[in-house]
Amino acid sequence: MNKVQISHKYFKTAVAITLTVVLVGCSTSPPQNTSDICEIFRENRSWYKAAAAASDKWGMPIALPMSIMYQESSFKHNARPPMRWFLGFIPYGRASSAYGYSQAKTVTWDEYVKEADRFWASRNDFADAIDFMGWYIDKTHRLNKVSKWDGYNQYLNYHEGWGGYRRGSYKNKAWLLTVARRVDDRAKIYSAQLKQCEQELQRGWLWRLFFG
Template sequence: MLLSLAMIISGCATPPPRDQSNICEIFGEHRDWYQATAKASDKWGMPIAVPISFMYQESRFKHNAKPPMRYFLGFIPYGRGSSAYGYSQAKSDTWDDYLKDTGRYFASRSDFDDAVDFIGWYIDKTHRVNKVAKQDAYALYLNYHEGWGGYRRGTYRSKAWLQNTARQVEQRANIYHLQLQGCEKDLKRGWLSRWLFG
């Protein structure tokens, strides 16, 4: 019975968007994601495109994404590289801080709405702690990866690969932002308006 229940739950999980290169296609396929991201944007004061570019980079929108398993001698598993999990790849300690700060104790890392709210919280705290603008996807992502203390210490400066990844996140956020300008008016329409007027 437990196996059947697990199969039903996993079968109900939201699949990743088919076209992840276009934010209009992402939100067109998962309209509730737009509503959740717009709500988080209003709450935390960040552009909608930024958390979506983070999610693309971190999990490719997989609700149960985890770091790869590590192997000793090439075949003996001995754990994953970190406790990161879910859409946002939030680590357990940071997620616990988020729950305490927001009081959202029933939030889940595998729930899109909760994950995008978590990213918004992290961006807001990055802005307050390290004075990074909420539109600066490059510096925000460096904070997201290295932590607030690591960013202040400049740990990313010796990691060319991370700087390159942060630039990719920034570029994708810029592309998503431009794309969103062409479809956000439609995304804001309710189901009744879409049903009546197509």
């Protein structure tokens, strides 16, 4: 094997290793401790930055969309409804087009993309997903006059849609009311936790490098 062949071999190996590192780096696993928002953001510092930006943009508390996201996808970037089966073994599609961190349905996502002018946005990107949720929470406030701090009714809007909420489609769904209460309770817990660590999260990498 001559020097050119050896160099070519090492070049291909280097490219393969680089691509592997890039692909692994781009995939974000769900946080290890989803019960503590401080630990979630410590594990994924870029998530805090994206959540804070969405909070500033849409005027909502960070804890609310994070609690909804926990409920909807458990922070899985490619979450989707389970497949439905005919006769127990023939797949015939999923219950809805919901997908990604926010479990946004295709029609609602397309509405967001158009209204928010975010044509590059992706449902499996955390920053885009939480911006979508901020848009939804803000629109719920404008259309149905629900406070952006009211996790209970915000979640009912999120699950049933704005029209469904106005029609009271949730009233006979005891299970959904229980879930909405759980989302609200978790948002309050997340909010209290965030007060204890937000100052730390706002510090840049240089501060952390020298002061821990």
